[in-house]
Each structure stands twice: as structure tokens, then as C-alpha cells.
Amino acid sequence: MIKLSQKLKDQLWWLIISVDYNYSRICIADHDFNNDTLTLWLEDKQDFKNTVDECLQxxxxxxxxARIIKAEGFNSYEGTKLHANKQFVYNTRIEINPPLTWYETDATLIEQQWAREKVLKKVLTQLVETEVIGDKQW
Structure with missing residues (x-):
């Protein structure tokens, strides 16, 4: 699960409400990645902002x-390996590089975009699912 503050959850809900629950209207206006944090600035596709300061950070x-990249298998591919001792071939996932190294050095621009969009999708899915589960407990 991705940890989100209550303030950020509220801001995300306002964004969801402002797009009339049409999640495909929520897009990544800009992004930044450093060694500690991936920052995404979100906006409504039908209401573009002039600066990232106006977007939801x-x-x-x-x-x-890194967990999301690994879970989605972005940094690996399905392949075959030869067992070192028993000399038999088996199918497995072959890791290209650790997740963050893959993102920074190996991933194409499209693959990086897919990874960022997957983060957005996971956050929105988690938000909706946890709120629905929370409502059922009442």
C-alpha cells in the first residue's frame, strides 16, 4: 500500500470529484524523480493549469x-535459464536491473511514462477501494 496523508487523500478526492469521477481525465502534468522521491503533478485534462504550482502535487x-516497478515486472522479462548444478533449462523472470536503476538508465521514455501512470492508477485505485471498504464498516 502507498502511504498517503489525510490532507493528500482529501485533495485527491476533490480532484476526482472535479473530473466527475472520470479517472481518465486525470493526467500527469509534470514529474520529477530524485533519489528519495518521485513527484507527480496532477491535473484535469480538460482544465489545464498554467503552472505546476496550480496542480496537485x-x-x-x-x-x-521501486515496489510498484518490481510488482508490475517493468524491470524484468520472461526468459529461460540454465540451472548451474543440475543442467536443466527452466522458465523464470530475468531482472534487467534493480527497479530504480532500471527506471533511470534502462527504461525508454515510454516505459518511464508507463511506470509513472501505473503509480497514478495504483494511488487512485487504493484511494477508492479503502474509502469503499471504510464506508461498509459503518
Whole structure:
């Protein structure tokens, strides 16, 4: 699970409400990645902002971003390996590089975009699912 503050959850809900619950209207206006944090600035596709200061800023820790990349298999591919001792071939996922190294050095621009969009999708899905579960407990 991605950790979100209550303030950020409220801001995300306002963004969801402002797009009339049409999640495809929420897009990443800009992004920044350093060793500690992936920062995404979110906006409504039908209401573009003039600066990123007007957009909703979403900060995801590098550790959580790495988990998402690994879970989605972005930094690996399906391949075959030869067992070192028993000399038989088997299918497995072959890791290209650790998740964050893959993102910074190996991933194409499109693959980086896919990874960022997956983060956005995970955050929105988690937000909606946890709120729905919370409502059922009442």
C-alpha cells in the first residue's frame, strides 16, 4: 500500500470529484524523480493549469516506487535459464536491473511514462477501494 496523508487523500478526492469521477481525465502534468522521491503533478485534462504550482502535487517515496516497478515486472522479462548444478533449462523472470536503476538508465521514455501512470492508477485505485471498504464498516 502507498502511504498517503489525510490532507493528500482529501485533495485527491476533490480532484476526482472535479473530473466527475472520470479517472481518465486525470493526467500527469509534470514529474520529477530524485533519489528519495518521485513527484507527480496532477491535473484535469480538460482544465489545464498554467503552472505546476496550480496542480496537485503527489509525492511517492522511491522505495514505494521501486515496489510498484518490481510488482508490475517493468524491470524484468520472461526468459529461460540454465540451472548451474543440475543442467536443466527452466522458465523464470530475468531482472534487467534493480527497479530504480532500471527506471533511470534502462527504461525508454515510454516505459518511464508507463511506470509513472501505473503509480497514478495504483494511488487512485487504493484511494477508492479503502474509502469503499471504510464506508461498509459503518
Amino acid at each position: 503527489l509525492d511517492i517515496s522511491a522505495k514505494q516506487f
